[in-house]
Amino acid sequence: MRIGVIGAGYVGLVTGACFAEAGISVLCGDIDDTKVSCLKLGEMPIYEPGLAELVRKNVDTGRLDFTTNLTEIVRTTDVIFIAVGTPSNRDGSANIRNILEVSRIIGAEMREEKIVVTKSTVPVGTSQEIRETIENLSSIPVHVCSNPEFLREGSAISDFINPDRVILGVASKFAESRLKDLYGSFMKNTDAIMVMDLASAEMTKYAANAMLATRISFINSIAALCKEKNADIQMVRKGIGTDCRIGLDYLNPGAGYGGSCFSKDMKALIKMMSDLNLDPSILLAVEEQNEHQKTLLHHEVVGRLGNDLTGKKIAIWGLSFKPNTDDMREAPSLVTIEALLEHGASVSAHDPRALEEARRRFGMRISFCEDQYEALNDASALVVHTEWDCYRHPDFERVKSNMRKPIVVDGRNLYDPDWLVSKGLEYYSAVSSETNYERTE
Ligand SMILES: NC(=O)c1ccc[n+]([C@@H]2O[C@H](COP(=O)([O-])OP(=O)(O)OC[C@H]3O[C@@H](n4cnc5c(N)ncnc54)[C@H](O)[C@@H]3O)[C@@H](O)[C@H]2O)c1
Incomplete structure (x- = not known):
């Protein structure tokens, strides 16, 4: 069996690499030709622990390949996973334009029976729409399935390989048995595969x-x-x-x-x-x-330093929405930084992996530091936004000596307030009662 994955983002790339690692031949496609060219060279468009090694290894063995030619995927694979983005429309509904575009390509290009599996998160009823779109363009049988993905960025590979459960929304025994075989190739506990109807899978x-x-x-x-x-x-x-x-x-x-x-x-x-x-x-x-909740951290800063932050530098540790990813989509740090800039502050930021993404978003509006302590130089406050390991046990002597004012706003409850205060720092937290210690000045 050869599988195709359309959409080589966080979900598609992990799906493709993990199936390839299980010994299955995978062709992964994306409309973004820069992304595909990078992937062919073994360069990752995203940071996800272990993914680069897994992709390179499986590319080297010849089990995993990338293409921008979606027709090739449709023509040469038996099971096609759709993992394209489904962003929000203005009214909040999920935009399934990408899904339908891919469905039209499948309908127009398929030459034999296919299993088409949606991994993207789609509104209830979308599988039905996918089937109708394909069937309008082809009379060859198609088995549309819903297989929503539950991986968490940062632990995506182990989540994919050892899932709590796999949800299979199917409308045919044929598709059910092929998909069970596919997942059975790497899952230790196949009892965790739950078969249900399409709408229930989408809803789940x-x-x-x-x-x-x-x-x-x-x-x-x-x-x-x-x-x-x-x-x-x-x-x-x-x-x-x-x-x-x-x-x-x-x-x-x-x-x-x-x-x-x-x-x-x-x-x-x-x-x-x-x-x-x-x-x-x-x-x-x-x-x-x-x-x-996303507004609380900058309110802590303003509460301590005042509304006018002109001439004050605020350091941010952690930009990604959670540790072990470079993903900044909807990250709370975006809200804090925009608010601090509005109050006139200058912002210097550190993140172990998301600096490139942050540069793309903020350009010259904030400064970026490769070293977490450098970000603190002359800062009037430090806001810890993401619980990366490197922020858990910092050298507080260095923190204090680098800063203009040793004020720490702990957004993730990483530190012991008593310890910080004993070291001569001020501790603030949006969610802890251990706050508002005596000022250091
Ligand atoms: N990121 C997660 O943690 C996660 C977890 C579970 C489910 N999901 C769902 O999976 C889907 C994908 O999410 P993601 O985070 O991987 O998105 P992503 O933006 O990282 O990747 C989507 C990819 O699809 C490609 N694409 C878009 N339109 C295309 C088209 N017409 N043809 C070919 N490629 C196309 C894009 O270029 C991009 O590379 C979404 O529906 C999301 O809600 C995401």
Whole structure:
């Protein structure tokens, strides 16, 4: 069996590389010819731990190749995974233009029976639309399936290879058995493959992301109350998270959720519900809380240094929306930086992997440092945005001596406030009651 993957982004690239690693021949395609040329040379367009090695290894063995020729994919592969982007429309709905464009190419170019599998997150009913689009252009049988992806950037390869579950939305036994074979080639526990109808599979992805986003907004709301009541949110988190009905995951208070998926998928879900006159108020509240959460860190800075930050430099540690990725889509750091610039501050930023992406977004508007301590030189405050390992145990003597004012705004609860204060730094947190220590001046 040879498989094709259309869309070589975070999802498509990981999918292609992991199937190739399982011994399957994979042809991965994208409309972005710069991306494809880079990939052919073994250069990665994104940072994802372990991905470069996996791609290069499988390219070298000849199991993985890249192309911009989507017709070649349709003609030479048996199973085609669609992993193109599904961004938001203005009204919040998911834009499935890319999906339909690919479907038209498949319909026009297929010469024999195909299995077409959607990995992209798409509104309920899209599989049906894909099938109709293909069938309008071809009378050859096509089996359209929905196989939503649950990988997390930063641990995408292990998530893909050892998934909690694989959701297969299918409408034919033939497709079900081929896809089970495919996943069975690397999954230890094939009992985790769940077969369901197409609409349920499409819905499962949205419901999962909405649940996770809800947990984050929930814990951030509780953290705000803890701060007012002098309760320790970390203890409360442990206190509730050890209840096996609740669990600890996605209950870390912080600067709000970011990334390409949560907000986009929440908006799409809200639109789907509103279109059906169903009440999306729970989802709206989750999104609203998150937007508010993203503003808290710059408010901590302004609360301490005043509204006019002209002539003041603020250092940012961490730009990506979470550690171990260079992805800055919807990252809370974007909100903080824009707000600081509006208040007149200059911003110097460090991130282990996202500097190139940040340069693309901010150009000359902020300065970038390859060294995390260099970013602190003459800074009036440090805002820690992303919990990369290199920020967990910094040399606080160096932090203090480099800064004009030793003010730390801890957006991810990384530090022990008492320890920081004992070292002569000021500690502020948007989500911890341990804040507003005596000023250092
Ligand atoms: N990133 C994640 O963590 C994640 C996780 C699960 C699901 N998803 C979903 O997977 C889908 C892809 O997400 P992503 O993060 O990989 O996006 P991405 O932007 O990283 O990659 C999408 C790729 O598709 C290509 N593309 C767009 N239109 C195309 C076309 N017509 N033909 C060929 N290629 C085309 C783009 O050039 C790009 O390389 C989205 O629906 C997303 O919601 C993403």
